[in-house]
Amino acid sequence: MVFRILAILISARVLLAAAIFAAEPQKPPTMADILAASQPADWRPLNPENTLYIELPTGRVVIELAPNFAPNHVDNVKALAREHYFDGLAIVRAQDNYVVQLADPNAEKPELKRKIKNGKATLPPEFERETDPKLPFTRLPDGDVYAPEVGFSDGFPVARDPKSKKMWMVHCYGMLGAGRDNTVDSGGGTELYVVIGHAPRQLDRNVTLLGRVVKGIELLSVLPRGTGNMGFYERPDQLVPLKSIRVAADVPAAERTNLEILRTDKPIFGKLIESRRNRPEAWFHFQPGHIELCNVPIPVRSINISRKPQ
C-alpha cells in the first residue's frame, strides 16, 4: 500500500521502471544500470594538481597520480614536467603484452642527454607503504594469487598485508610506473612505463608505481611493438616523439580534459563489483561468481565545465 501511494506521486518513467521491476523481481542491476542511477556525490573530479597530460602526436593520455602511495615520485615527476624535462623526449619501448616506456633516447650519451634542473635523477624506492586506517580500502571478496588482500583505495588497485602492515599499488592494465635499473634506488621518474598487457604482477613491490591512465590508453597500446630486446625500438626513426608532459593545473582551464572518476569508497562501487562478479546481462550463460582485481572497471566520465567567455 505504501508503495502504491508513493507511485502515483512519481514520474511515468519511474512507474515503467517499477513495472519492469515487478515483472522480474530477482533481476539484479547491470553495471550500466548502476551507473545510470548514480548520484553526483558518487563521482569525484580529477584534482588538476595530481593529473598529468602526456601529449603525443596522436592525442592526449590523461594520468591520475597517486600521492598517497608514491609522494616523492609524484612530486619529482611533476617537477620534471614543470621544467619541461620530458618535452621532445620519446617513447623508446613497446613490448607486447607488457609495457610501453618513455625516456630520453640519449640517456646513455653524457654530452647529449637531457639535463635535469630542479627535479631529481633518482629517488629512494616507494614500492610499498604502511597501512593507515585513514586510507580508504574497499576489499574484494574473492582473494588474489599474489597478495593476502586486494581492493581499491581512492581509485587505485592495491594490495595489503595485515601481517607486515604494508600496502602497495598493483600492476593492473594502465598503471604508470617509474623504470629503474638493478638497484632499487635507480628509478625516480625520468623513465616512465605504462602497463599495456596482462597484469605483470611479478613487478609488484619491485618498482614504484605512481599513477594510472584514466583516458587515452589506446594511444599507447596500439604503438608498433619494438623489435629489439625487451621491445626497445632499434632505430631512431621508430621512436614515438613525446610533445610534452604537463601537470593539468598548469594547462589553461579551457584546454583541460575534465573527467570524473567513480568513487571507490562509496556503496555504489560495492554494487558495481557485485554486478561484475555475477553478470545480469542476457549474454552470460555461466556466472563467474568471482572477480579478480584487475578485471574490475573503474568508471571514468567526461564532465562539462562551463567556460568563461573569452
Place this chain on the structure above:
Amino acid sequence: MVFRILAILISARVLLAAAIFAAEPQKPPTMADILAASQPADWRPLNPENTLYIELPTGRVVIELAPNFAPNHVDNVKALAREHYFDGLAIVRAQDNYVVQLADPNAEKPELKRKIKNGKATLPPEFERETDPKLPFTRLPDGDVYAPEVGFSDGFPVARDPKSKKMWMVHCYGMLGAGRDNTVDSGGGTELYVVIGHAPRQLDRNVTLLGRVVKGIELLSVLPRGTGNMGFYERPDQLVPLKSIRVAADVPAAERTNLEILRTDKPIFGKLIESRRNRPEAWFHFQPGHIELCNVPIPVRSINISRKPQ
C-alpha cells in the same frame, strides 16, 4: 673428486659454468638458463593439421588449434578455411584491453553475406569437457581466483573442477574464441576473436575457445581501436582486410612457419614455472613467490626445416 675428474673431460665453457656455479651454489636457474639447457625432446613441433594461418596485409598470425577441448569448432573452422570462407572478410572490431574480432562485415545483409558451402553456420557449445586421466594436466601451485584448479594441458591454459569433473580452456592473452550471440549455440567459428588484454576470465565457460596464437599476436594487438560500441569499427574504410585463413597442412611446406612449442607435460615446464614464481634475475628485489595462470609463458621457437632443392 668425482667432479674434478669429470671436469677435465669437458669443455672450457662448461668449466666456466661450473666455476660460476661453485661461486654461487644457491642461485637457481632463470627461464633463459632453463631454455638454453633444454633437450630436443622437451619441444614438440606444431601439427600442420591443427595449425591455422591468419594472413593479414601486415603478415601472418599463427594459431595452434585445440581439438582436445573444442573438436567440433576446430573441425568447422578448418572446413570453413578450406572452402575459403574467410578470404576477403575483415577484422571488424578492436576493443582496447579486450579482444579483436574477425567476421563477415556483411553478415547482417542476406543478399551480400558470404555463403557457407561445407562448414556449419552454428554449432552446439563446447564451453567445457569431461576431465580425462589420459589428458595431461600440469597444475599450478598458487591457486586461482576463478577456478578450483588451474594449469596447462598440451600447451593450453586450462581450469579444472574436481567436483563436477569438468575442465575448460581459459581466456588468457592470445586465446582464440568463437564469438556468439545471446544463445549458447549461436557460435560456431564464422566469427573469431583473439584476447588482446588482461585475461577476461568472466568469459570462461561462456564461449567456446578453440586455440591460441603462438606467433604474430602483435599484428592484432596494435590494430587501431574501434570507436563504435564495444570497439566495432564504424566505417568500411576502417575495417582491416583479411587476406585468408589457411590450415597449415594445405600450405606448401616451403611456405610454412615452422615452430616448436615447449612441452608443458615435461619436467622442464615445472622448472620454468618455478623460475617465474621466484625470479633469479638480478633486477628482482622482491620475490613474488606465486604465479597466476596467464602470467606463465609458453615458449615458442622457430625451427629450421631443411628444404628440398627445387
